[in-house]
Amino acid sequence: MTTRALQQNNHRPDLIEPRMAYVLQRKLQRSKLGPYRPKTASDIEQSLTRLLSARSMSDIAISGVKRMTGGASKEQFLFTLTHKEQSKPQRYVLRMDPLEGIVETCRLREAELLEALAGHFPVPPILAVDGEGEWLDNPGLITGFVSGVTKPTAMDGQSVSGIGSSYGHYADIIAPQFLDILVRLHSWKGWQNAALPNYVIPKANTTEAALYQVNLWSEIWRLDGVEPVPLITLTEQWLRENAPVCAEPCLVHCDYRVGNFMFEEPSGRITTILDWELAHFGDFHEDLSWILQKLFGSWNAEGKFLVCGLMEREKFIADYQRLSGRSILPEVLRYYEVLNAWKCAIMDLSSAIIAGQRSNNHQDLLITWLGSAGAVFLDQIEKLLREDTSNAA
């Protein structure tokens, strides 16, 4: 079967996950409620008490509410909780949506997925979810606090969102775990028996896996676009025309990278995979090409570029194939490299900028900073498309 789609199949506006279509429209409405004011500890205590009471907890005592730094898309707070059935204080993390951010996702979907993955993968346990912001004022998710760090505490030169981080001597310890979890995720079949009502599984042996993503992100560009960018529009057309067939859709994390896992020091053991908000069912190449992006890598002392600051590209690709038994198709990998760079360009050049313009994020300064990297992705798209000129038209 060909890996390229027939042109007549590429315009399928129906291929957008209903929950995501709803979430984008909801954001449009919520964006009018701004400007957004970052929540105070007192705001959070009250909101948490409302939500946990609604979850039938009593004698609720919340303390130590502390905002977590970083995080360009969600407002995050650490807090300690006791209640009638849990007298020993335990720490939790609240992840809450601002009015709008660099990326719009769904806490309900995230909670469903974390429930399904619990026991199979290192994911944080869920305490409660407020999918519509009925009690928290904004949609939010509470998970158990998991110990660990996202970057070595002794290393400096780290930047926002973990991007550009280096792992130093931890790289050799973390890299095999990083790959093992990824390989297991892509071969995980547990979703077949899990309750994931807000996800759609693309049909096998079709181009649906790619088209669901093209439709989602072109809709985001349509809704959030600030000013036209010819390459964004051209790339959308190219992505439709060249959508590859996916033989067997699997769960893809879609933000599996530096900064999105925690590990213990000094053992280097990965304790948790974070930020499942972009996860969906699709083509495993989509995860691989995301991980391979230059923005998430760094250079080692010998001047070699390391994927996610962990290992060289050739080794990453070879080890993934060996461990997974899958063949990476260069043409499909390149397709998803284009798609991912296009997605990042859309986040930066539309959602980040418009949220900053409307002052609708808790991190307006950070998202406009990240938005300034939009042209980095345009440059990547251009280079990738030049490699594919013969198939372009």
Next chain:
Amino acid sequence: MLPDITTRINNLSKALESVIIPAIGEDESFAAEQAALMLGHLKILNEQWDNAYLYEKGSFDNMAALAHTLVNLAKGGSHNLTKAQHLAHALTELPCDLPLTVTGVSKLTAQLGQAIDELVRSAYAAGSTEFKSAMFKEILNYNHCQSTRERTWFKSNNLDPDVRDLPDMDEMLNSFLYIYKNIED
């Protein structure tokens, strides 16, 4: 002489660095992070403000050159006529004298971009293979010039893995290397 913009940005940075940031308590990490981002933005603003008009004018020139190219490429083809005519009309509607503000020029750039977008979509819906292929190549050529300019404009953000390949600000603004040259009639 009135206080100039550079002086005021420098004063803002100094106040942040020497007074405000030291006053932020150790447990106020959010405030410290915001202050650090403010300093970073101020540094970039200082690099940009005096060049902002020249930068926006260059972005407009590149978009206008792309529009001219696409109109010329569409000539003689039976497809895309309506959208190509629309783009040609957008070019003729441009004022003889450009606005003297960044916002005014940027608005014109966006108008041309909208018309280009429509032509691109129309070409992929019903355009000839030859036109699509030529358009594809020219948008990549345009992007090469323009995205290099944009990356250089924000090269101080430390988010570009290939920052070593970029020119400095003056070279980007003044060299013909980053001006997209349109295909003439």
